[in-house]
Amino acid sequence: MAAALSVIRSGPLMSIQDRGRYGYRSYGVSRSGPVDRDSHVIANALVGNDATAAAIEFALVGGSIRVDEDVLIAVTGGDCKVEIDEKPVLPWQSHILRAGQTLTIGLLQGAVWGYLAVSGGIANAPVLGSRSTHVRTGLGGLNGKALAAGDILPLARSRTPLEPLILTQPYVRRPGPVDVVPGPQDDYFDTEAWKLFLTQPFQTTASRDRMGMVLSGPRLQAFKGHDIVSDATVTGSIQVPGSGKPIVLTADGQTTGGYPKIATVASSDLARLAQMPNGSTFTFRAISADAAEEALIYAQERLEAIIAGRRRPDDKGSRD
Known part of the structure; x- marks a missing residue:
């Protein structure tokens, strides 16, 4: 009989997410997957899973779960209180959760999206090649819905020993402006609008979910108007509706839209923006598509180095 995970108390927007659903945007199917890919990948690496394994994503508070067999667990995304049977353990490293014990995940500090990985991974049935949940369309996950108390999730068998791991290099998000690539409708905005966009501070708000x-x-005023013939969007598109308030599309963002898009958040910076708590202040910086590609390559190399540097807590030696 397969191992199972039981949700005792669910956190907000708690859902199953793997790497995402690729190859279906032309059919109107969003990518889904984690809002913060790096945190998702690190959580999986700490419990011995492939980067593509399905884990649990939550917003702000993680809730509590139990398992019926011993597993490794890891919580990432931000700093938070994590307890196993009321005994504190640390996030950003893995721990053994014994059968019948209760894992409780508290309020995230300095972040919005958290991740819980379990060794073996969540083993719900894939839909269109992915286990990810898209709640708005009821696709994937556990019956296409957010997780709730009483839900039971199947777990795949782990292929690695239950040996806890820690990171030798901490995962730290860089400070500074959020990089964007202008377009595709950058010509809808005049010099004054662009000056505001690139020099004045913006703030994150509570109007957010997995969609945007x-x-x-x-x-921001679009002098050519705020309605366009609906065209394709991508994750990171910055739409500007008639209100003038930018909307940044994230993991579950729609595949087309009828508002002009002043710019697209660089892939290497999108999770950093999405993880900024409500009320955070930041500025945008325009870069070229080539610079955005270089930044993504650097970010991927940095992530790989962090994962390669994980070790057992009792291993004091360095890794080459």
């Missing part, structure tokens, strides 16, 4: 996040700040 509404920003507050200077009102």
